[in-house]
Amino acid sequence: MKNIVILISGGGSNMRALVEAAQREGWDKRWGARVSAVISNRADSAGLAWAQARGLTTAVLSHRDFASREAFDEALAALIDPHQPTLVLLAGFMRILTPGFVARYAGRLVNIHPSLLPAFTGLDTHRRAIEAGCAVAGATVHQVTAELDHGHILGQAVVPILPGDTPDALAARVLSQEHRLYPSVVARWLAGA
């Protein structure tokens, strides 16, 4: 079985979209793939509660319990490695990862970012896209490299920025497309494309 480990921090709606697509599209039968664990760095994450209720294997690892990023990433890897994952998917995982962690999962560490990279790396992407006068915004699924929000682009989804858009309105429009984009990119990956 090809194991997929998903890392979250908050609402976990992208994780839910991935889990539901895996079930609906029969990733287990088509490609022998399953979501084998959901790991959150926050105990109060709504996504974690959803995954637990769904009977998925879950774990919490609070970054606050560690003195350094390196120590947190080491402990995180110790939770991930027993799954021998084909893919480690960052789905709203709001931690900057150390170069050592990124190297450990090189080629199988993937992130979704709420902008059309290479534009608007980092935080507050929707407000910045509106203020820059962009006509479109979107989301990017990309391989993770040591440089934040860089790495080979695996797929993008584009939405319009409408007159009078607020960051929240734009974020909701982008997020609904993220829920289509991320599962489709992962399915393509599993299919060997």
Ligand code: GAR
């Ligand atoms: C998503 O919009 C995701 O692209 C973004 O956080 C949100 C998480 O939502 N990720 C980042 O900003 C990463 N830097 P979710 O928890 O409902 O999936």
